[in-house]
Amino acid sequence: MNKIDFYEKVMSARKESKRAAVATIIRTKGSIPRETGAKMIIYSDGDIDGTIGGGCGEGEVIEKSFAVIERGIPMQHQVDLTQGLFYEDGGICGGIMDVFIEPIQ
Amino acid sequence: MMSEELFKRLTKAVNEHNDAVLITITNLPEISFIGAKIILYKDGTLYDESKMPQDFQQKIIENCLPLLEQKKTKTIDVVYRNTHIECYVEIFPVPPHLIVAGAGHVSEPVAEVGKMLGFYVTVIDDRKEFANTKKFPYADEVVCSSYIDFFRNVPITSETYILLLTRGHKFDVVSLQELLKREEMLDVEERTVYIGMIGSRRRISGVFEQLKDEFTDHNFINIYSPVGLDVGAQTPVEIAISILAEILKVKNQASGSSLKEKISSYSKLIFRERSRK
Numbered sequence: 001m002n003k004i005d006f007y008e009k010v011m012s013a014r015k016e017s018k019r020a021a022v023a024t025i026i027r028t029k030g031s032i033p034r035e036t037g038a039k040m041i042i043y044s045d046g047d048i049d050g051t052i053g054g055g056c057g058e059g060e061v062i063e064k065s066f067a068v069i070e071r072g073i074p075m076q077h078q079v080d081l082t083q084g085l086f087y088e089d090g091g092i093c094g095g096i097m098d099v100f101i102e103p104i105q
Numbered sequence: 106m107m108s109e110e111l112f113k114r115l116t117k118a119v120n121e122h123n124d125a126v127l128i129t130i131t132n133l134p135e136i137s138f139i140g141a142k143i144i145l146y147k148d149g150t151l152y153d154e155s156k157m158p159q160d161f162q163q164k165i166i167e168n169c170l171p172l173l174e175q176k177k178t179k180t181i182d183v184v185y186r187n188t189h190i191e192c193y194v195e196i197f198p199v200p201p202h203l204i205v206a207g208a209g210h211v212s213e214p215v216a217e218v219g220k221m222l223g224f225y226v227t228v229i230d231d232r233k234e235f236a237n238t239k240k241f242p243y244a245d246e247v248v249c250s251s252y253i254d255f256f257r258n259v260p261i262t263s264e265t266y267i268l269l270l271t272r273g274h275k276f277d278v279v280s281l282q283e284l285l286k287r288e289e290m291l292d293v294e295e296r297t298v299y300i301g302m303i304g305s306r307r308r309i310s311g312v313f314e315q316l317k318d319e320f321t322d323h324n325f326i327n328i329y330s331p332v333g334l335d336v337g338a339q340t341p342v343e344i345a346i347s348i349l350a351e352i353l354k355v356k357n358q359a360s361g362s363s364l365k366e367k368i369s370s371y372s373k374l375i376f377r378e379r380s381r382k
Contacts, residue, residue: 002200002223004119011112022107026131026180026193037178037195074140076131098180100131100193102106102140 006039009049014104019044021065023101025052030095032081033057041104044069052099057081061099074102106140114144114152115197122199123147126173128165131180132191145169161185169194200225201264201356205244206252206280207271208235211303214345215268217243222349224266229255231276252276256283261297266352268332269302277302278312281328282319289322299355301332301348334361 013020020043025036033053040050040058042065052058057079064077079097111127118125128143143162144152149170151162168183172194183190203219205212208230219226220243229248230236236249248255252271261267267284269277281302288296304312309330316325333347334354354361368374 003195003197004116004200005223007107007112007115010107011109014107014109024129024193024195036180073136074131100129102129104106 006041006050009041010104013041013043017105019069020104021068021101022104023052023061023065023099025097026076026100027098028095029097030082032095032097042066042069042101052097057097061101064099065101068101068103072103072105074100076100107142108154111142111144111152111154118144118146119197119199124173124176124199125197126169127195127197128169129193129195130190131193133188145173147173165192168192172196199264201266202227202262203352204229204259204265204267206230206255206267206269207276208232208240208247209270209272210341211270211344211348212268213240214342215270215348216241218345218349220244222353227259230271252280253283256280257287261287263295263298265297266299266356267297267301268348269300270332274304274308274312277304281312282316285316285320285323288327289320293324296327298327299352300328301351302328302330303332304330306331329355 010022020041023040023042025034025038028036033055034051038052040048040052042048042062044066046062048062052061060079061077064075068075077099079099082094082096115125115127124147126145128145130138130141132139138155141155143157143165145166149166151166153162164183164185168181169192172179172181173196176196176198178194178196180191180193183192201224203224203226205215205219205226205228208228212228216226216228226244227246227248228236228241228244229250229252231249231251233249236247238244238247241247261284269280271277271280281300284300302309313325329351332351333344334350336343336347336350338344338347351361353359
């Protein structure tokens with residue numbers, strides 16, 4: 001899926017007045033699953049489109065996205081994957097990423 | 106937040122092969138501007154719906170134009186009237202073009218996976234029954250034309266990836282000849298980086314024996330024949346994966362070998378806990 005295809009999904013969700021947010025990795029440090037620019041859509045019913053790397057990091061971002069959808073105000077969230085080897089789902093990565101989350105409406 | 110008009114303009118830029126960046130303000134003290142978006146074009150013009158002050162727009166151009174030229178997506182800090190403004194600068198690159206010549210069994214999964222990988226996919230065949238969108242629902246474009254006419258006119262750049270998978274080797278060869286003729290007129294960096302041609306080793310040796318006399322100014326380094334990485338592919342889908350893996354390897358300038366080869370011995374690995382700030 002290229003960027004235009006991604007935003008096409010965002011626009012069609014907007015047209016259907018779906019409640020959703022877009023999360024984008026805007027900065028990374030160390031070893032992280034995806035690079036700056038990776039994006040996903042989070043819908044208010046919990047459905048997602050795209051991925052910013054999966055695992056608990058993505059789980060945290062999904063949680064924060066619900067708050068963004070609720071309040072209608074963008075925010076940043078920092079995902080820290082530098083903790084130990086056994087950080088919940090295995091902690092295969094060891095970096096930090098900043099994620100910008102914005103409502104689509 | 107992305108508006109209808111912003112999206113329309115970005116799509117237009119990409120379709121017209123015009124690089125653009127989308128700038129999103131991701132942090133500044135005045136929170137009502139967080140999320141504001143601006144498009145910057147290669148010629149230095151802006152599309153700004155939030156009507157920022159002119160001297161701020163100027164700052165944006167100065168800071169973001171170099172990133173557009175380098176095609177680099179990045180978050181930067183813009184200082185404007187002693188205020189730090191964090192801007193996420195996202196490149197909207199023109200998608201790479203994958204041309205699949207021949208609409209046979211292998212071409213179907215190639216077009217589908219190619220699309221999933223973000224390529225703009227064109228399928229071409231000279232037979233109407235094969236070159237149709239029903240057979241290739243995922244292709245961006247299905248062309249019915251003679252191979253020679255198509256390859257004589259199709260735009261080629263260093264972002265064009267070409268696969269010659271036609272039903273007969275002679276069609277692959279005429280297509281290749283047409284491409285090589287055009288490439289010989291281009292500087293090496295303007296040529297395509299990947300032309301894959303299916304075929305057995307024996308057939309290929311026959312082809313190149315002929316081509317090397319015909320094209321003395323072409324080093325053939327962008328030709329991949331037989332196509333694909335050696336993963337033992339047999340079925341059309343397996344072959345498609347092997348071919349696209351090879352294209353990714355070339356596009357991303359990677360080795361194509363197993364990542365585990367970077368590790369010499371598992372038993373000698375040591376895990377180091379990162380110290381936290």
